[in-house]
Structures are given as structure tokens and as C-alpha cells.
Amino acid sequence: MSSEWYTASAPGKFVVLGEHSVVYGKPAVVLATDRRITCSVRRSKRNTINGDLVDLSRQPHFTYLTRDVGYNMDFLTTSEVPSGSGMGSSAALSAALALAIRSERGECPTEKMLVDEAYGAELYAQGNGSPMDASACVHGGGIAVNVPSEKKELWTISRGERTWRVTDVDVPDLSFVIGNTGIKAPTGPQVEKIRRYKMKNGFASEIIDEMGDVTLEGFDALKKKDKEKLGRLMTNDHKLLSILGVSCNELNKLVNASLPYSYGAKLTGSGGGGCMVALTDKPEKVAEVISSRGGIPYIIKSGSEGARMETSPAMGTPMEIPMGKGE
Ligand code: MEV
Numbered sequence: 610m611s612s613e614w615y616t617a618s619a620p621g622k623f624v625v626l627g628e629h630s631v632v633y634g635k636p637a638v639v640l641a642t643d644r645r646i647t648c649s650v651r652r653s654k655r656n657t658i659n660g661d662l663v664d665l666s667r668q669p670h671f672t673y674l675t676r677d678v679g680y681n682m683d684f685l686t687t688s689e690v691p692s693g694s695g696m697g698s699s700a701a702l703s704a705a706l707a708l709a710i711r712s713e714r715g716e717c718p719t720e721k722m723l724v725d726e727a728y729g730a731e732l733y734a735q736g737n738g739s740p741m742d743a744s745a746c747v748h749g750g751g752i753a754v755n756v757p758s759e760k761k762e763l764w765t766i767s768r769g770e771r772t773w774r775v776t777d778v779d780v781p782d783l784s785f786v787i788g789n790t791g792i793k794a795p796t797g798p799q800v801e802k803i804r805r806y807k808m809k810n811g812f813a814s815e816i817i818d819e820m821g822d823v824t825l826e827g828f829d830a831l832k833k834k835d836k837e838k839l840g841r842l843m844t845n846d847h848k849l850l851s852i853l854g855v856s857c858n859e860l861n862k863l864v865n866a867s868l869p870y871s872y873g874a875k876l877t878g879s880g881g882g883g884c885m886v887a888l889t890d891k892p893e894k895v896a897e898v899i900s901s902r903g904g905i906p907y908i909i910k911s912g913s914e915g916a917r918m919e920t921s922p923a924m925g926t927p928m929e930i931p932m933g934k935g936e
Pocket of ligand 1: 624627628629630631632695697737738739740741742796800877878879
């Protein structure tokens with residue numbers, strides 16, 4: 610039995626505009642970050658994660674991604690992406706794990722195969738959602754979803770009555786700071802909250818439509834490097850997300866503290882806790898005010914490379930493995 614390690618990594622991401630409304634087929638813009646998750650796998654007599662014996666059926670991402678493997682494995686996972694924070698830890702784990710497992714099996718998967726695997730794992734763990742995070746973490750760089758004017762199509766994924774056309778976008782030369790509230794908030798329950806709200810109340814659908822319009826306008830501003838306009842639309846989007854009930858006091862506090870030094874700011878990811886992002890020319894100043902309000906700032910380099918093979922096994926901070934429903 611070969612016990613060679615196969616190691617892959619994938620970047621985290623942040624959503625510039627369009628989270629939640631993208632679940633309903635509206636547009637979105639996402640950038641990969643310079644924080645990565647690394648996974649190593651090798652054949653083994655038992656299933657272990659980071660040295661601990663595990664029952665893989667209790668680890669949804671691992672259960673899904675090893676569903677046709679047929680032998681046990683050792684897994685090592687390390688992470689620079691805070692978990693449950695809206696920075697794509699679940700999708701980056703799925704992307705890196707899918708690539709490491711497929712490679713161990715002697716396969717050479719395309720990006721589309723990896724997205725199908727990673728999105729499948731996300732749905733299995735989380736229950737509902739779009740292929741946006743999986744696409745961003747597999748492809749890296751920048752992606753747009755359902756922006757009709759964009760021509761560089763990567764893939765189109767349909768589920769039920771929804772279709773997501775994913776395109777590659779040039780990474781804008783803009784500076785973003787992320788602020789982590791430190792409150793872990795899994796994605797699944799936030800997505801479910803909006804689904805229920807939308808079923809009960811036609812007003813929620815109007816807000817979602819408006820978020821789609823704001824995102825399209827914001828995307829145009831991003832392409833034109835119109836920071837004032839993009840920032841204003843990000844702040845508008847935050848207000849719309851707040852109306853849908855997915856912000857919280859801690860996120861609002863960090864958004865409001867960042868605004869005097871930013872073009873705009875909003876929650877990023879599924880909300881309910883997790884992170885906000887500010888578009889700014891003063892990243893150090895914004896990082897300082899985020900810290901002073903109790904948040905953890907990350908000055909992000911956006912547009913990192915997507916899922917890729919690595920030459921040495923995962924070393925560093927072991928990842929906290931998401932157990933189920935969400936990030
Ligand atoms: C979370 O990063 C993004 C959401 O839109 C969920 C999804 O698209 O699956 C909240």
C-alpha cells in the first residue's frame with residue numbers, strides 16, 4: 610500500500626457584492642484572498658484527521674468527498690482562513706480536499722470537476738446555496754456570477770430552476786480590509802433564514818431584486834475603478850442585507866467604524882457574525898479602527914491563485930473541521 614502524501618491548497622475568498630441574492634440567481638462578484646487552506650491525504654489503515662482517529666460519517670465534507678474512495682485515509686488540514694467567518698473556509702477546505710483526494714487516486718481533475726466536487730460537498734454539508742464560493746476557491750483570482758456582459762465564461766451550473774454562469778474577471782487594483790467580529794456564524798442557517806423570510810413576505814423578494822441591481826451597478830464601477838461609486842454601492846448592499854436580517858450589532862459596529870476612512874463597507878459572506886469588508890485607500894487606518902472596536906483586521910491581498918498541488922505536506926495551524934450545516 611502506497612503511503613505517499615498528496616497535498617493541495619485553495620484560497621479563501623471574500624464577496625465584494627451579491628451574497629445571499631446569488632442563491633436566487635442574482636449576480637455576484639467575489640475575489641480570492643491570500644489566506645489558504647492546505648490538505649494532505651494518504652492511504653492508511655484507519656481514518657484520521659490531524660492525527661485523531663475519526664468516524665468520517667460525522668464529517669460531512671470528508672464523507673462526501675471520499676464517497677467513492679473505498680479505503681481509509683490520513684488527512685492533515687491546516688488553515689489561515691478563520692472558520693465560520695464568511696471567508697470561505699468551507700469551500701476552500703472542499704476545493705483543497707477534492708484536489709488532494711483526486712490526485713491520490715491518480716486523476717488530474719479539471720477546474721470544473723473540482724467545482725462540481727466542492728459544490729457537492731458544500732450542499733451535502735450545508736443543505737442549500739449557490740456554487741459561488743466553490744467557484745471562487747477553485748478558480749482563484751476574481752469571478753463574477755450571472756453578469757451578462759462578461760464574456761470569459763468558466764462554467765455554468767444549474768440546480769432546480771436556478772442557473773449560475775460563472776466568468777473570470779480581472780482582479781482590480783483596489784485595497785480591501787476585512788474585519789472579523791470573531792463571532793462564528795455558519796452559512797446554512799443564514800441562507801435558511803432568508804429562504805423562510807422570502808416565502809412569507811413578498812418584500813424580501815423585492816430586496817433581493819434590488820441587491821441584484823446594486824451588484825450589477827457595483828460591478829460596472831469596479832471595472833471602471835470608480836471607487837466612490839463602488840464603495841457607496843457596497844454600503845447600500847450592507848443596508849439591504851441588514852433589512853433581510855443577516856447583519857448583527859457587531860458587524861454594524863465594524864462597518865460604521867470603517868466608513869469615515871473608507872469608500873464603503875459591508876458584511877461579507879453569510880453574515881450573522883463573521884466578517885465585514887471595507888474598500889479603502891487607508892488600509893492601516895481601517896485596520897486600526899477595526900482593532901479598536903474589538904474586531905480582528907486582515908489587510909487582504911486579493912486575487913490569489915486557485916486550487917493547486919503543493920510539494921510538501923500541510924504544516925501549520927491545524928484546521929478546525931466544520932462538523933455540518935455551514936462553514
Ligand atoms: C456565503 O459566502 C455566500 C452565500 O451567498 C451562500 C451561497 O451563495 O451559497 C450567503
